[in-house]
Amino acid sequence: FLDKDECSKDNGGCQHECINTVGSYVCQCRNGFVLHENKHDCKEAECEQKIHSPNGIITSPNWPDKYPSRKECTWEITATPGQRVKLTFNEFEIEQHQECAYDHLEVFDGESEKSPILGRLCGNKIPDPLLATGNKMFLRFISDASVQRKGFQATHSTECGGRLKAETKPKDLYSHAQFGDNNYPVQADCDWLLVAERSYRVELMFQTFEVEEEADCGYDYVELFDGHDKTAVRLGRFCGSG
Known part of the structure; x- marks a missing residue:
């Protein structure tokens, strides 16, 4: 039995690599x-990604090889309502410039590049973690015609809490990212700020409530304040189920 090597002629018709099998x-x-x-040609991987998982890895195009020139890629991350998106960089190498005018990564606190910017990043130093105020974060990577580097690898995750805008249409808020699948984690300490337009009041309605029960709610509890922080008038401390 003699196996023919289809890759030996014209690379098997493959645009990139040909792997010979039996x-x-x-x-x-x-x-x-x-x-x-x-099954023969290659096309660039999708460079506009919408991410809905609570955690995962984001990499620059062509990672771990050098990113291509003249590239623009975006990532729109959406987490569970009531959670904040966190971005932690594991590796980072983008063309250096004092104002990051050439190749750079921009991170925005919201769903698009019109949201407030959290950072415009370049260079070889691993940036500090970035934390959104809410459950959406938008990333945009741009490379110019010259000088390519390795790029970046980052982990996106969630932290509880954040700022949420109350509107006339009801919106959901969840105690933890895996609500419905797992219990809330131990040692959790989460702060949410719910804000509404002027002349409107915030109304909070619990659809599901199951928190460790204790007579004075001295263990696990939810505490509500009528204002911007814990110095405001306390509306109540709640625990148990109902």
């Missing part, structure tokens, strides 16, 4: 590319 062959693409429907 009785056949498969085409494979380099990092940053995915295999075309015709």
Whole structure:
């Protein structure tokens, strides 16, 4: 039995890499590319991502190889309502410039580039973690025509709490990211600020409530204040179920 090496002629018709197998062959693409429907050509991986998982990894295009030139990629991260999106950088290497005018990564506190900016990043120093005020974060990576570097790898996760805008249409708020699947974590300490337009009042209605019960709510509890912080008039401390 003699197996023919289909990759030996014209790379098997593969645009990037040809892998010879017993009785056949498969085409494979380099990092940053995915295999075309015709199973031979390669096309750039999607550069506009919408992420809804509570945690995961984000990388620059072509990671861990150098990112390509003239590239613009975006990531829109949406977490569970009542949670804040956190971005922690594991590796970071983007063309250095004092004002990050060339290659750079921008991080915004909201759902688009029109949201307040949390940082415009470049260079070789790993940035400090970035924390959104709410459950949305938007990233935009831009590279110019010259000088490519390795790029970045970052972990997105969630922390409880944050600022939420109350509107006439009811909106949900969850105690923890995996509500419905797991109990709330131990040692949790979460602060939410619910704000409304002037002349409107905030109304909070509990759809589900199950917190460790104790006569004076001295263990686990939810505490409500009529104002911006804990110095405001306390509306009540609640625990138990109902």
